[in-house]
Amino acid sequence: MIELVLTACLAADPAVCATHLLPQTVVVSQADCEALAGVRIEAWQKQHPDLMIANQVCETPDITPLPVTEVADGIWMHKGLHEIPTPKNAGDLANIGFVVGQDAVAVIDAGGSRDVAERLLVAIRQVTGLPVKYLVLTHMHPDHTMGASLFMDMGAQIIVHENLPAALASRAETYQANYGRLIGAQRMILSNVVQVDALTTGIAEIDLGGRILHLAQTPTAHTDNDLRVFDDQTGTLWAGDLVFAEHTPALDGSITGWLAALDDLREFKADRVVPGHGPVSLPWPEGMEDVYSYLSAIAQETRTAIKQGESLSQAITHVGESQRDKWQLFDEFNARNATAAYTELEWE
Numbered sequence: 001m002i003e004l005v006l007t008a009c010l011a012a013d014p015a016v017c018a019t020h021l022l023p024q025t026v027v028v029s030q031a032d033c034e035a036l037a038g039v040r041i042e043a044w045q046k047q048h049p050d051l052m053i054a055n056q057v058c059e060t061p062d063i064t065p066l067p068v069t070e071v072a073d074g075i076w077m078h079k080g081l082h083e084i085p086t087p088k089n090a091g092d093l094a095n096i097g098f099v100v101g102q103d104a105v106a107v108i109d110a111g112g113s114r115d116v117a118e119r120l121l122v123a124i125r126q127v128t129g130l131p132v133k134y135l136v137l138t139h140m141h142p143d144h145t146m147g148a149s150l151f152m153d154m155g156a157q158i159i160v161h162e163n164l165p166a167a168l169a170s171r172a173e174t175y176q177a178n179y180g181r182l183i184g185a186q187r188m189i190l191s192n193v194v195q196v197d198a199l200t201t202g203i204a205e206i207d208l209g210g211r212i213l214h215l216a217q218t219p220t221a222h223t224d225n226d227l228r229v230f231d232d233q234t235g236t237l238w239a240g241d242l243v244f245a246e247h248t249p250a251l252d253g254s255i256t257g258w259l260a261a262l263d264d265l266r267e268f269k270a271d272r273v274v275p276g277h278g279p280v281s282l283p284w285p286e287g288m289e290d291v292y293s294y295l296s297a298i299a300q301e302t303r304t305a306i307k308q309g310e311s312l313s314q315a316i317t318h319v320g321e322s323q324r325d326k327w328q329l330f331d332e333f334n335a336r337n338a339t340a341a342y343t344e345l346e347w348e
């Protein structure tokens with residue numbers, strides 16, 4: 001694997017630098033990489049006036065591949081950590097992976113930074129040299145999308161729910177600032193919220209050669225832009241963050257919508273589900289029961305609190321406590337979920 005490797009520093013703060021790949025769609029030789037480097041760097045620099053190039057070289061990158069597991073034939077998944085984003089974990093928090101067809105590769109979710117995406121690319125190159133033609137983003141959250149620029153630089157088509165561009169545009173500044181504060185300025189170099197004009201929305205199928213992935217948009221549930229993917233060759237369903245296991249769910253859409261989406265999905269015929277967080281493969285539909293129980297409990301306890309005249313600040317002290325022992329990162333997410341549920345359900 002020979003790639004163009006750049007070291008880029010912030011124009012505004014030249015002490016903050018990061019080394020990244022500027023890969024091509026196809027695998028290239030050392031000579032081809034060197035022949036094209038000048039033109040590619042020039043084009044790249046125009047797109048990134050905020051960065052200065054400190055070094056550039058064509059070489060085998062010194063990047064540790066993300067650990068991946070083949071959960072079904074040609075489907076490789078990496079398990080994200082159950083942590084809050086930090087400079088050390090670089091936002092490696094979501095389950096991300098790739099599907100290999102006869103002609104092309106589709107990546108499903110880009111990880112929480114350019115570093116995570118590049119580690120995924122190195123893992124892909126250990127499995128196949130086929131071009132990465134597609135990146136599907138299951139929804140807008142930074143732990144799933146901040147690595148997207150890598151695949152855009154490779155010329156991959158970015159496929160998302162039709163609501164995602166607007167949802168992301170309205171949050172881009174907050175994500176850039178708040179998420180950036182968590183993973184740090186160095187990790188944020190090239191870790192951008194995806195540029196909406198380059199996205200393709202509403203595509204129903206992707207053909208990887210001998211393998212079709214089917215995409216389906218979900219009405220507002222975990223977010224208002226949840227996109228699921230199904231591979232009928234292996235019966236594998238990517239639920240994105242419609243399904244959480246182990247890691248406390250995060251409600252950023254609608255609790256009633258999410259429960260309704262899971263009720264619908266329960267009837268869907270699949271052999272396994274790939275959750276957005278938790279084990280990279282679970283049996284279906286059993287794999288959704290934990291998140292379903294959690295959301296049902298939150299909804300029921302919130303309705304009881306509202307009926308008893310409790311204020312929001314009273315309700316969030318106890319709503320969800322019955323679920324505490326079953327989930328990791330409970331204190332980081334539950335109060336926010338209880339707040340979102342109360343705000344939604346008080347108008348029922």
Ligand SMILES: [Zn+2]
Nearest residue numbers: 139141222241
């Ligand atoms: Zn999410």
